[in-house]
Amino acid sequence: MTDRRRLGGLEVSAQGLGCMGMSQSYGTADRGEALATLDRALELGITFWDTSDVYGDGHNEELVGEALRGRRDAVQLATKFSLSRNQDRRIDGRPENVRARCEDSLRRLGVDTVDLYYQHRVDPQVPIEDTVGAMAELVQAGKVRYLGLSEASADSVRRAAAVHPITALQSEWSLWTRDLETSGVAAVAREHGIGLVPFSPLGRGFLTGAITSPGDFADDDFRKDHPRFQGEAFAANLRLVDAVRAMAGEKGVTAGQLALAWVLAQGEDVVPIPGTKRVAYLEENAAAGDVELTADDLARLDAIAPPGVAAGGRYPDAGYAYGDSPAR
Template structure:
């Protein structure tokens, strides 16, 4: 398994080495249709068998049930797993589609204790603020997170979808190991909005979620009818109407480029993300062992400078049609 350093570490907490490809566990419990807990647990354990140790979850996935699932999967194998989870997005129990945001220090502490209990572990390896709370200074939130490190409940801190300016402020309070953001061939925002530059100024790793374009870049999705009735992608602007048709043409370009390279479209897309720097990691999600093995095959795909230039010409920034999230969701990214 190829590994990469996460962040720059400190004198008391050296930077850890984690698998270059992690496993996004969200879809095992929520948002992508029917659950299969047995196969999901088998997939997580297969990932550990293959040397993949970076497992990504969050308290809002389920909500809450994904952390429980991950905890079940790593039972008896804790030392093999590097657990990343997140706090900060609140879902209404009566209507889980309703979202709230909290970065209040007292909430940070309570959320951490709840996640530890659900995961069945004593320490969270990487604890992210899932979205920046516009009503709470980042200094207050990260200060509370730093308190969790001092208490031994968390090892390293991260932010998700924070702007470069917010990251700068956070790093003055406590070292930030990772900044998570959507990053892929059709979402190149971190390269254009200053996020990746800020990460590199402060020795922060970029962890790319949805590096396969929410499954679209694999070529497996050919029609909106391929989504289950409760699949949240049905509400995503990129998967609707003319946007879907335009983006499908991009997927065809991925297929052609992958065929020329002798790999699958998913492997090409992941190899491109990993080629953006040794400080970039990716956490593609899957519920199936076969897909996990396919994704890990991306580690064997080496892209030359000429090949990267060809891919960049086909996928310039902002090439995708439609925004990443509906309306209000876009107000919470790069915050």
């Protein structure tokens, strides 16, 4: 996989790698397999790596930093700040927190500069102008090259871009989560030349067809508490997966590859970051870049998975998605 795309001024691989699952949320991870996955990503040309200071309470940044040693220049490195893992999911966008969290991330990663630094969630108690102003100071200091937002509303995107150029907006986007389109957030981002970085482009693994029962989740897998993976919603969403799998079979690809190819087809400014902690899944995802979708294929997928098709909310707390009510 050698295709490249641009997020604002940052050139990255057309597909990135979400590293969260190597440290939390998707059951137990194996350190050796995780490091092997990162090694294989580079071999495949997947050089856009995504982490956060909150993943594994810093463990994920340390793991990625270990994999980066001796080859920092080969990777476009993205990390995030502002979110805590407390039960209340506290968000802190204060300028002094921006600076402190960046220094901590640089230390764990073992680098002098981060290529892309996101505000993980917008703090509704702090004007985004203040937060982005502090992030801009990190650019001026050479600690960060480009700035991004994650799961921000259209209003927050506009206000942030008025303070400093924003390179990327990271939000959930897949065949069963099309809020970026219907909310107008994607359109606003594109008005400002902001690239789109979809996380969970495989519907948290559901669109691969590998999950067939709520019992498939381990006790420490956070998906078991999500509304879309419970009861009647699970059964309804499974019918969507069956339709995607049937179409994938006709094209001679896996359901996950078809779902990922759909995301890649949404524009040259779109760089999905499917997450995995295993080499085999990484290789399967990388091959999605070779799947060609015709206009008829895309129309068929739109009919299979129109906006709003998924049953159940994205998070147990509905306000966690696009939940910012920006302070003025």
